[in-house]
């Protein structure tokens with residue numbers, strides 16, 4: 001199979017696929033065993049995992065941890081996070097606990113509308129669309145009623161349907177913009193179904209005047225938008241500057257507060273720093289989204305498009321000092337759900353939501369934002385004091401020692417030996433080899 005086009009791979013059983021791929025590895029037998037070993041032992045769970053995606057040959061595990069003591073609007077949550085990067089959970093937990101002891105995070109604003117578009121070209125008199133828009137809109141929404149009925153029963157549904165002239169992007173281009181509320185579901189399938197029905201409706205309406213037949217109308221595509229600028233949460237936390245002592249280390253609290261504020265300001269103005277700053281926010285955000293079975297790729301797309309909404313890429317969070325109080329805040333788009341999709345199919349995602357007390361989508365948005373801001377604040381406190389490598393290196397050493405199966409005594413000695421020294425896999429291996437010789 002190696003290096004050749006494989007035909008009919010998808011038709012093979014999971015075992016056959018695993019066997020074929022293992023045959024490409026240097027040691028096929030252990031490779032196949034390894035892949036089998038990561039599959040769930042419970043046959044029902046194994047089956048449901050294998051069927052979540054396609055061409056599945058094993059399961060890829062990431063650590064599932066908890067950031068305890070995240071306080072949002074007076075309520076404490078112990079938040080599940082799934083992430084492989086060391087330090088993220090420890091740092092977010094440390095910052096979250098600090099803020100929880102000072103009143104926690106407060107939701108300042110929350111909105112949940114989602115958008116989707118039907119793109120089309122209109123080759124004849126543009127006035128036709130505008131003059132007939134009220135009628136077309138009524139016709140389209142009426143056709144959509146059946147699809148939206150159950151969402152309406154749950155308190156959501158269509159909020160608005162607009163016609164948008166997009167000829168500044170491309171000649172003859174228009175779009176229908178659908179704005180919906182999908183309540184506690186992320187709603188991607190619902191929105192895309194509605195959009196495809198709107199596109200069909202548009203063709204049906206225009207067929208009456210032969211516009212489609214005469215090629216005066218061309219449907220291009222129908223899809224939701226991940227630029228979810230109307231599905232936003234803003235959270236904030238605040239404390240007197242003098243209480244920042246635990247983070248200031250060798251600095252005075254005033255020096256520390258000034259440096260933190262400068263670091264936030266740099267990230268607002270400099271896209272090079274903003275990208276890394278926002279990555280630090282997304283470390284926390286993605287980990288909670290992953291643990292709760294939400295689509296973190298959609299959240300990444302939303303966050304970065306929102307960060308660029310002014311034409312310059314900016315930090316999503318900010319810091320302000322007024323009358324001796326430091327306030328940090330984050331505004332982030334989060335189109336997420338707590339029902340439907342993977343949230344119900346993945347056993348650990350279901351459990352993660354239970355650990356959080358089965359929150360509504362709005363509540364989860366606030367929790368996720370709080371963890372994102374905790375991660376971000378923790379990263380900046382390290383950057384303006386010790387630098388991030390110190391903490392990272394400690395965990396890096398621990399990971400290397402784990403991979404080399406170091407016993408507890410060797411671990412203690414290695415931690416002592418490597419304190420203040422450069423840590424690499426080769427250096428740790430060398431240390432262990434010498435020790436055992």
Ligand code: MEV
Nearest residue numbers: 276277279280379380388
């Ligand atoms: C590393 O994963 C994230 C940081 O680079 C974030 C930041 O620089 O703010 C530490």
